[in-house]
Structure formats: structure tokens, C-alpha cells
Amino acid sequence: MSKQYQSRREFLKKLAITGSVATLAASPWIKAFSDNTPIGKNPSDKVRLAVIGTGSRGKQLMRYLFRIANANNIEICALCDVYQPHLDKAINMCQKENIKVKSYNNYQDLITKEKPDGVIIATPLHQHAHITIDCLKHGIHVFCEKAMARTLDDTKAMYDAHKETGKILQIGHQRLFNPVYLEGMKRIHNGELGTIGQIRAYWHRNNNWRRKVPDNTVEMERFINWRLYKEYSAGLLTELLSHQIQVANWALQKTPVSVMGTGSIVFWKDGREVEDNVALIYTYDNGVQFIYDSMISNKKYGLEEQVMGHKGTIEFEVNRYYTETPPPAPGILQLLNDIESGFFEKVNIGGASWIPETAVKYQGEPIIEDTDFYDSALQLEGFAQYIRKGKAPEKMIIEGYNASIWTLLAEIAIDTGKKVALPEKYRI
Amino acid sequence: MNTSLDIIIHGVSHECAEASASAIVSEIKKLQMVIDRYNSEAETYRINRDAQHGTTAVSPLLTKYILQGMDYFRQTEGYFNIFGGEIYASLKHNNNPSPKIVGPRFRHPEEIIEINHNEGRLRFLQKGVSLDFGGIGKGIALDMAAEILNQMEIPHAFISFGGSSILTRGRHPHGPYWPFSFQDNTLDAEVWKLNNDAISVSAAHSGRAQKLHIWNYQQSQPIRQNIMACVQAECAADAEVLSTSLIAAPLDRHQHLTQQFHIKQWKVFKQKINR
Structure with missing residues (x-):
């Protein structure tokens, strides 16, 4: 984390600049997050969090927690992982921060003995559901990394457990807390891009996505490289697409009516089961398409979400907004401003350009100027804030649920080669 | 024309203004397909x-x-x-x-x-002959735009090709003419009053790279002086041609050249070079 971390306080200042009223209306989780009630420092105000799953993502979330813990009166009370090397590294990280934590190899022991206010679940995907449901049923609020679960039924069961218990279930879609996305979504929802025709997204990497296996047993290979095996993961879909279908749904304020797609293993023929390239088309009820592809044998195009309306385009990942009618030259802008303001002033426009000049390529403009935010940290600050209030806006879990469901439906579309719609039993 | 085109129209309905602007852009695109020397399809x-x-x-x-x-x-x-x-x-x-x-x-x-x-x-009939309408293309385009504005009975308009070629009709919404001046702040006092006019601004140095782009055929070398010429005329092509010629020709020919055209006013300035 080379950038200076900007906390919720700076985030709220940024929102004020970028038009808070509309943003907050469209994003109720931010409205709740932005409640500026001072956070008490006494023990009764402390939020006790435990981390279940201390692999790479779990440790990254812990680093964010270290940054925000003091200002948000958060205590990291316990860690849990079934894999001792990961747990040892996480304990070591806490010791370096002078944080005393209890450690567990069994999450059930953790939740019964520690009774934390909330847990952060960053285990492999196929473990999310039962841990989440157990925690919720023990009265513990849950922050669970995306995607929600390995199966549609598990995903629905997690949502149902949240509804039954009334406990918070927040899914790790950090873009929901990213100021670039919040401002961009405000513009989309205000109609600044006009009618959205298509959303395109892609996520391209060039690596084998493998982690080093300490011994060469099949069990450890599947344990460490769980992302590569269908029993535990849907690969690119659950790891990457799930973020971007959430962005598409958020932009359109809808969920799709169908998805079709294809996928295959083209390059990494190393025994893995999940595809190394996928292509999907989601359709919404107004005819808009979300066109998606992902691959891990070429990284030239990186990742992006492109929202294309008849008046403009947003590219979220590079923080750019492009109008379909690029702004006029400065002199013309002055003239237009004068006309609108009722002024009759000279127009300083005359200048030379005799031969054909190379056309100035329109580079668009930033959606917001200052992007020094860690959205993953902001979402954890949000989680603590919601725990303190005892509830989180329902819209946030609905965003996570729909993203996960439509991610898994994409897998069915690829596997069957058919156009897939949402089975009624998964509609919420 | 490889530069920005800005069109401001007032005094008619929004639909009429849109239709006029679309017609102008469409005609310019057709013209481009005739006179472009860089487009292999032209x-x-x-x-x-x-x-x-x-x-x-x-x-x-x-x-x-x-x-x-x-x-x-x-x-x-x-x-x-x-x-x-x-x-x-x-x-x-x-x-x-x-x-x-x-x-x-x-x-x-x-x-x-x-x-x-x-x-x-x-x-x-000779080697080395190669057509280049770069010095007149925007003038031809603006004369075509003037015809469209007349046909569509647009009373007031301001059209600019990148600030160097301008066509006006009628007047500013809040004044009796379009008050034209220069980007160069050393020419701040210059205000030219435009109604049904065309303006062309030419300079020896062009673009951010300050490229030379006007050739003196008699001396077989590019014009290097830091000068800028501005011409106001009814015909946009005339304004384009004359402003270029005033850069290419020596000072003692300026008076004679300007007498060959129907123009309203002209001026040659020292060009400010941004380095």
C-alpha cells in the first residue's frame, strides 16, 4: 500500500464535492456509511472482529483492518484457518502490530468461544456458505468475500439465513464503496450518459493463477489451488466476473433476464478444470446487453467496465468519462458561456491552423480527480459502522446476491451451451 | 479537415438548428472525400x-x-x-x-x-505535381456552409474551424455583431465586427510543434518569419487564399495582393511563438 490511505472522513469530503445528495439517494449503503456520528472510544463502542480464512485475501483484508482499526475503534480479536502456515503468518502480522489475537483451526470454536460482533470470511469459495450461515445463526454479523457461494442453493441459503436472523451479511464488492464508481453511477443514473445501449467488461491476465504447493500430493494441490478445480470454484467467473456483473447490474439498476456464453481451456492445459478463457452475453429486459470476456494468457487490455450511452461513455477502471460530443475549443466555450450569461464580449478565438493538423484525440476527462482511496478498506469501515448500528441497508446484500446468482448462471450457460434464465426459486 | 468544427446557431427552433448543423457536417464529410490528399479513399x-x-x-x-x-x-x-x-x-x-x-x-x-x-x-505534365487543398479546403467548406444556412433561412450563426477559419451570419444574441478577437493576448485590443462574414487566420508557424507550413516558391524555401495574417471577406475561400498569400509574399506585395480580392479588412501581425 504505497498510497496514503484515505479514510471514511476524506471519503465523505470527496462525496460532498461530487454531489452527495444524488449519490446517497442511489446508494443507500453509502447513506448509512456517511452518518457522521462520532465513534466512541470506550470499550462498549468497540467492534470486535474475527478473520476466518487467512490466505492471501484474508491477510490483505487484515492489512486494511490494521489501518482503520484505531480510528474506527475496531479490535481484531481472533483468527482462524485450517491451514497452519497461513495462520502462523497472520498471527505474526498481528504480533508486529502489537495486536494480541486468539487463533483457531476450527471456526466453530472461534464463534462459540470468542463471540465476536462480526466475522470477515475470506476462505475458499466452497466454504463460504456453511461458515456464513453458522455465524449468522450464532448472532454474528458477516462480511463475506465475493462470490457468495459455490452453488445457487448455497447462495440462496446464505441470503435466507440473513433474512431469518436479521444479522448483517455484507458481500465484498468493494466497488460499491469506491468514489469513482459512486460518482460514475450518479452520472449514469442521472441520465448524463443518455440511454445505455451496451455495457462491456473484460478482465485479462497473463499468468497461470497457480500457487506454490508445499508437497506434490493431489490433496495439497487441490487444497492450495482450489481456484482451478470445479468442485471449489467456477474460476474466472466467481473470481473476476462476479465483480463486473455487479457493476453492470448497479449501472442498469436491473438484473439480467438471460445469459449465454462459452468457455474453454485454451492455453493452461495443466490439469486444471476451470476455463482459462470465457465469453458471455447477458441480456436485460430493455434489450441492453452486458458483454463480457476474461482470459489469463494475455494481459494487454487488462480490466475495464465500459458503460456506453448515446450521450457518453464511462470507463470505470481508468476513471474516465467521455462525452459523445467533445467539449468545444476554449474560445467557443467562452462564447457559449457569454451567450448563456447574457454577456456581449469579444471572443478570443482567432489563431492559425492552416495545413491539416493531426486531429487531437479526445482523451475524455476524469470522473473524479483524487482517486487515492482503498475501496476494500472503506468497505470494512462500512462493515464496522453497520455493526455499530446493528443493520445494513438491504440494497447492499441484494447487489451481492444478484451478482453471485448471475455469475453461477453464467457457468450453467457455458456448461450447457444454452441461454439460461433465472429459475424462480432464486428470485428475491 | 482534421480540426474541430464548432457550430453555434440561434434565432430558430432547436430542431431547425440541429437539421442545419447536420446538413453542414454531412456536406463537409462529402467534400473531404473529394479533396483529402491523405485519405486513400478520397x-x-x-x-x-x-x-x-x-x-x-x-x-x-x-x-x-x-x-x-x-x-x-x-x-x-x-x-x-x-x-x-x-x-x-x-x-x-x-x-x-x-x-x-x-x-x-x-x-x-x-x-x-x-x-x-x-x-x-x-x-x-511535370514530376512533383501533387494536389493539396489544405490552404483552401476550410474556405470551400465554409462557403458551402453559408449556402446551407441561406437555404435553411438561418439568421444567426457562428461557425469555426479550429479558430483559424470562421464564418458568421447575422449577429451575437446580445449585440449587433459577432465580436471577433485573437487567442494571442498581445492582440487583445483587436476586435473585428462580424455579421455576414468570413475570417481566415494564417501564420508561418503551425500547431504545438511550431511547424513551418507555407512555402515561398520563388525562393524555394519555407516562410520562417514570425508573422500572422488575418483577412475578413464575404467569401471564405477568398479569405483563406489571401491570408496564406500574405504570409508567403514579401511585405511590398501585400497592398497589391489585397487589391485583387473583394475584402473588408486585412492585417498582418507579428506572431507570438509559444515555446
Whole structure:
């Protein structure tokens, strides 16, 4: 984390600049997050969090927690992982921060003995559901990394457990807390891009996505490289697409009516089961398409979400907004401003350009100027804030649920080669 | 035209303004497909490629613009020249082009180009002849725009090609004319009053890279002086041609050249160079 971390306080200042009223209306989780009630420092105000799953993502979330813990009166009370090397590294990280934590190899022991206010679940995907449901049923609020679960039924069961218990279930879609996305979504929802025709997204990497296996047993290979095996993961879909279908749904304020797609293993023929390239088309009820592809044998195009309306385009990942009618030259802008303001002033426009000049390529403009935010940290600050209030806006879990469901439906579309719609039993 | 086009229209309905602007843009795109020397699908590109080697077909429209260019050549004593495209192309890459590139040498355009009007064909008669409408294209386009505005009965308009070629109709919404001035703040006191007018601004140095782009055929070298010329006329093509010629010609020819055109006013300034 080379950038200076900007906390919720700076985030709220940024929102004020970028038009808070509309943003907050469209994003109720931010409205709740932005409640500026001072956070008490006494023990009764402390939020006790435990981390279940201390692999790479779990440790990254812990680093964010270290940054925000003091200002948000958060205590990291316990860690849990079934894999001792990961747990040892996480304990070591806490010791370096002078944080005393209890450690567990069994999450059930953790939740019964520690009774934390909330847990952060960053285990492999196929473990999310039962841990989440157990925690919720023990009265513990849950922050669970995306995607929600390995199966549609598990995903629905997690949502149902949240509804039954009334406990918070927040899914790790950090873009929901990213100021670039919040401002961009405000513009989309205000109609600044006009009618959205298509959303395109892609996520391209060039690596084998493998982690080093300490011994060469099949069990450890599947344990460490769980992302590569269908029993535990849907690969690119659950790891990457799930973020971007959430962005598409958020932009359109809808969920799709169908998805079709294809996928295959083209390059990494190393025994893995999940595809190394996928292509999907989601359709919404107004005819808009979300066109998606992902691959891990070429990284030239990186990742992006492109929202294309008849008046403009947003590219979220590079923080750019492009109008379909690029702004006029400065002199013309002055003239237009004068006309609108009722002024009759000279127009300083005359200048030379005799031969054909190379056309100035329109580079668009930033959606917001200052992007020094860690959205993953902001979402954890949000989680603590919601725990303190005892509830989180329902819209946030609905965003996570729909993203996960439509991610898994994409897998069915690829596997069957058919156009897939949402089975009624998964509609919420 | 490889520059921005801004159109401001007032005094009519939004729909009428939109329709007029669309018609202007559409006509300019068609014109571009005739006179663009860099687009391989444009007629001028094809003529430049083929006419060195023998006769080739030419459209009536391009014939008209070539004849117009020949007339302007005569009217400006050769300071305005649409036949030296290779020189202009080389100047785009280097302010000191190779001495081998001198352009066609001629006193009368008929010495270098043969046009058969009846058959709609032409051929170049000298090596190095290459059509380049860069110095007049925006003027032709603005004259076409003026016709469209008249046909559509648009009373008030301000059209700008990148600040260097401007056409106005009627007046500013809050004043009796369009008050035109210069980007260069040393010319801040200059305000030209425009109604049904065209303006052309030319300078010896062009663009951010300050490229030289106007050629003195008599001395076979680019114009290097830091000067800028501005002409106000009713005809946009006239304004374009004359402003370029005023840069290319020595100062003692300016008065004579301006007398060859129907213009309202002209001025030659020292050009501010941004480095």
C-alpha cells in the first residue's frame, strides 16, 4: 500500500464535492456509511472482529483492518484457518502490530468461544456458505468475500439465513464503496450518459493463477489451488466476473433476464478444470446487453467496465468519462458561456491552423480527480459502522446476491451451451 | 479537415438548428472525400497517385476546385499554390526539407496540368505535381456552409474551424455583431465586427510543434518569419487564399495582393511563438 490511505472522513469530503445528495439517494449503503456520528472510544463502542480464512485475501483484508482499526475503534480479536502456515503468518502480522489475537483451526470454536460482533470470511469459495450461515445463526454479523457461494442453493441459503436472523451479511464488492464508481453511477443514473445501449467488461491476465504447493500430493494441490478445480470454484467467473456483473447490474439498476456464453481451456492445459478463457452475453429486459470476456494468457487490455450511452461513455477502471460530443475549443466555450450569461464580449478565438493538423484525440476527462482511496478498506469501515448500528441497508446484500446468482448462471450457460434464465426459486 | 468544427446557431427552433448543423457536417464529410490528399479513399489521393503516370478520371466537382486553384494561383502571382503537395507533406515531418524537394516549377498552371473537360480526365505534365487543398479546403467548406444556412433561412450563426477559419451570419444574441478577437493576448485590443462574414487566420508557424507550413516558391524555401495574417471577406475561400498569400509574399506585395480580392479588412501581425 504505497498510497496514503484515505479514510471514511476524506471519503465523505470527496462525496460532498461530487454531489452527495444524488449519490446517497442511489446508494443507500453509502447513506448509512456517511452518518457522521462520532465513534466512541470506550470499550462498549468497540467492534470486535474475527478473520476466518487467512490466505492471501484474508491477510490483505487484515492489512486494511490494521489501518482503520484505531480510528474506527475496531479490535481484531481472533483468527482462524485450517491451514497452519497461513495462520502462523497472520498471527505474526498481528504480533508486529502489537495486536494480541486468539487463533483457531476450527471456526466453530472461534464463534462459540470468542463471540465476536462480526466475522470477515475470506476462505475458499466452497466454504463460504456453511461458515456464513453458522455465524449468522450464532448472532454474528458477516462480511463475506465475493462470490457468495459455490452453488445457487448455497447462495440462496446464505441470503435466507440473513433474512431469518436479521444479522448483517455484507458481500465484498468493494466497488460499491469506491468514489469513482459512486460518482460514475450518479452520472449514469442521472441520465448524463443518455440511454445505455451496451455495457462491456473484460478482465485479462497473463499468468497461470497457480500457487506454490508445499508437497506434490493431489490433496495439497487441490487444497492450495482450489481456484482451478470445479468442485471449489467456477474460476474466472466467481473470481473476476462476479465483480463486473455487479457493476453492470448497479449501472442498469436491473438484473439480467438471460445469459449465454462459452468457455474453454485454451492455453493452461495443466490439469486444471476451470476455463482459462470465457465469453458471455447477458441480456436485460430493455434489450441492453452486458458483454463480457476474461482470459489469463494475455494481459494487454487488462480490466475495464465500459458503460456506453448515446450521450457518453464511462470507463470505470481508468476513471474516465467521455462525452459523445467533445467539449468545444476554449474560445467557443467562452462564447457559449457569454451567450448563456447574457454577456456581449469579444471572443478570443482567432489563431492559425492552416495545413491539416493531426486531429487531437479526445482523451475524455476524469470522473473524479483524487482517486487515492482503498475501496476494500472503506468497505470494512462500512462493515464496522453497520455493526455499530446493528443493520445494513438491504440494497447492499441484494447487489451481492444478484451478482453471485448471475455469475453461477453464467457457468450453467457455458456448461450447457444454452441461454439460461433465472429459475424462480432464486428470485428475491 | 482534421480540426474541430464548432457550430453555434440561434434565432430558430432547436430542431431547425440541429437539421442545419447536420446538413453542414454531412456536406463537409462529402467534400473531404473529394479533396483529402491523405485519405486513400478520397479522390485527390487517387489523382495524386495516378495522374503522374497518364490521364485519369476526375469528377466535375474536383475539376471545379482545381480550376478555382488555378485562378487563385494567377490572382496571387503564384503565392497561393495548390500543386505543391509533396513540399507540404515533407514540411509536416521536417522544418528543413531536403533540397531535392523543390516542387513543380511553372509560371502558368497550364504548364503542369492538362484537364480534358469533355471527357472528365486530367494528367500532370511535370514530376512533383501533387494536389493539396489544405490552404483552401476550410474556405470551400465554409462557403458551402453559408449556402446551407441561406437555404435553411438561418439568421444567426457562428461557425469555426479550429479558430483559424470562421464564418458568421447575422449577429451575437446580445449585440449587433459577432465580436471577433485573437487567442494571442498581445492582440487583445483587436476586435473585428462580424455579421455576414468570413475570417481566415494564417501564420508561418503551425500547431504545438511550431511547424513551418507555407512555402515561398520563388525562393524555394519555407516562410520562417514570425508573422500572422488575418483577412475578413464575404467569401471564405477568398479569405483563406489571401491570408496564406500574405504570409508567403514579401511585405511590398501585400497592398497589391489585397487589391485583387473583394475584402473588408486585412492585417498582418507579428506572431507570438509559444515555446
